[in-house]
Amino acid sequence: MNEILQNIAAALGPRGLVTAETDMAPYLEESRGLYHGRARAVVLPASTGEVAAVLALCHEQRVGVVPQGGNTGRCGGAAPAPDGREILLNLKRLNRIRTVDPLDYTLTADAGCILADVQAAARGAGRFFPLSLGAEGSCQLGGCLATNAGGTNVLRYGNARELTLGLEVVLPDGRVWNGLNALRKNNTGYDLRDLFIGAEGTLGVITAAVMKLYPEPADIQTAFVALRDLDAALELLALARGMSGDAVTTFELMSRRALEFAVRHVPGCRDPFDTAHEWYVLLVLAGTEPDAGMSARLQRLLESAWERGLAADAALAASEGQAQDFRRLREGVVEAQPLEGGSIKHDVSVPVSRVPELIRRADARVTELVPGIRPCAFGHVGDGNIHYNLSQPVSMDREEFLALWERLNHEVHDIVAALGGAFSAEHGVGRLKVGEMARYKSPVELDLMQRVKRAIDPRGIMNPGKVLPE
Template identity: 50%
Template sequence: MDTPAPDLTVLERFIAIVGAPHALCQAEDIEAYVTERRGLFPGRSALVLKPGTVEEVSRIMALATETGTRIVPQGGNTGLVGGQVPDNSGLEIVLSLSRLNRIRELDALSNTITVEAGVILEDVQRAAEQADRLFPLSLASQGTAQIGGNLSSNAGGTAVLAYGNARELCLGVEVVLPTGEVLDDLRKLKKDNTGYDLKNLFVGAEGTLGVITAAVMKLFPKPKGVEVAWIGLESPEAALSLFTLSLDRAGSSLTAFELIGEMPLSFVAKHVPATQRPLAQPYLWYILMEISSGRSAADARSLCEEILAAALESAIVADAAIAQNMAQGTAFWALREAISDAQRFEGASIKHDISVPLASIPEFIQRGAEAVAGVSPQARIVCFGHMGDGNLHYNISQPVGETADAFLALYRAMNQAVHDIVRALNGSISAEHGIGQLKRDELIATAPPVAIDLMRRVKKAFDPAGIMNPGKLI
């Protein structure tokens, strides 16, 4: 049955909850909230609501359930799978959490920070830094991404190897249910076996079960020393050997291990001004490695040098450079973070966010190249990502001289070719970006039927009216 568009009276009731200054009704004001960054999922909406309190969110959801109005929760609108934008029907209201932006508490003794959903990730990092603590979640979009969105998508990033993803960093949540009821589970406990772990139903649910309005997140002691190294090597097999060596020597002090191909680095060198390659000559593959020490800067340096000396002696790596100061270390990381933006200058791209067992990464890369060539022989593979936790961003740029439209017509065929290999290796087609609209149909078609049925039962139990972010995930 089709959902009727909210009539003017209903829209006025929603606007009255937040006040006219915090309700966007004009198309030019709404545009930024219905457009996702890759332009794959154009959306429309008659209204964007920007509540400033949990009570306002509660009233909005209660009214939405009463009137059958579809609600799309949105954080910083940095998602890459279309999970945060409305569809093109114009029937869905966008619920922006940007005004829920208070840091409610920072408890340095308990190593926790309680933040509202609209707090920008970089602001959480900064608050932790000021308290001599570390909040390790780190993403390229951290200057605009918001904590609520990070949790709803179970964001990963570059520090998952040592600290875990958003789910593992979250101790408790405050959630407004579709009925308007508020679940207050803002506890700081690391151990709590009192029934189902409800918070983990909402983390990673992409706004389909309720609206996360606040969360208790873990903090960590700041490292006393951090060393960053840029390493050149000839194969993914060598990279895997280096990872094994590094983990054996460093243990939990190995805080990042990023794999980067020569193709993505060449794009950065070509399109990002003043780029300096860390090594004298190019290699087929690179590792960006970070070693952190809770003892001292000298300890971090010694451990990094020890690992690289052993790797060079064993001919695992061809060359390496250790950052000589903080600025150079930041520059090394800037090369990694610039890849996605640099790739855009090379035309259209077909992107994959996959994970496979760590030992299967070399096999995936080999078989992936063969699969890509079978779909588009001249396509350029832009492979990089969080090798330490098995997550690769396996992006395919259009061939030189081919039109974007012709290349993007291969999107489904390319996805299937790459994802077939991922599934054959017992991997995941979505490691950290989520499902959203982009991968919804594929998830439903390929996941175990019992798993899909269970997810749909959970969805119906929490959202019987079907108003929460419809058309996403399942």
């Protein structure tokens, strides 16, 4: 190992290798605090060639490599193992916007670029990069691709996978696959790009990507809508898509409990209504012309929703400040939950039409098992992705509640599976959900994935113990 580290230091220079425990510490803990790992070293390459040199050395000596972006993940996918035998490879020095082509509507960037910087580069060229999520000020593009990140704009623009045209990937043995093409149509064999997106660094290291851009929204209208009931969310979504010319960019569901958590704990969050309602949606319409008529469309939509009995109340943002207040309510749910005690989380997806059934069935089951439990459902109902989180009963000990994590996960995931859904929608599998892969994936699916893994990474050095059951 000392020889490998010496060779890495020679290849990357003094800034590229960190071995002091105090300096490595910020890289070794998963963002939610569930995983605390150790590593032989933290490697900080500044180019694709340096990544290739590191992987070639590690491949030769069968040393495990844990790729890491901004370390904002939720499932331990970028955390090293506790045994300290792996090398952690962080890409923050690969942070160059390579090109922006406004006529081609593409942007090519290094994997270590902060997501907010990618968005800013697109804006600087008069274009829009729609991938947006809570951690966009610190997460990196490569990590978003490795987990196929979603966010609040998936309904209109798709996940990270749908936004990607081409990739540059360093393979486990140090070879570089240059797939950085900007083609919208390319039917020349297997789509290698999609192998690496969502693979969480288990097949190779994404070092750059060509991303799709879009016209920049110029007429954005926001409303916070109190619903008649949970089923009304789907009816309102269908109505909104039809009446707006499919201009819905955001359609986020929040339960009353989720809103109460945000209002109770997060500065700047307040209830837009005088009367409490059980369910709400944050609704955003966007057009690309300065006066695209979105305000009139939104008003007609809400009038129709009222007439049909779908909306119990609605608040329209009259300014960007008010729109930010509404968005802050949605974002505040995530901040507030830890302040309500132990929280057992589920990032699940089902067909959009089955979201209400998922929530009702899961609420009934977890309440039966743990009286006083406080389900807190919110998320991207427009694409079927619900963050179905469970806060501990007020009278229950936190550790006693968290000890129920695996059982409650299985109960909720069983319901999700019965509804044709997935136990991970946008946070990935990492270490946290490897057991769920074995429980819910078919033998055929697991066999195919393991065959791909063995073919591309025969020595098993890439992110060991993540995604696939061993």
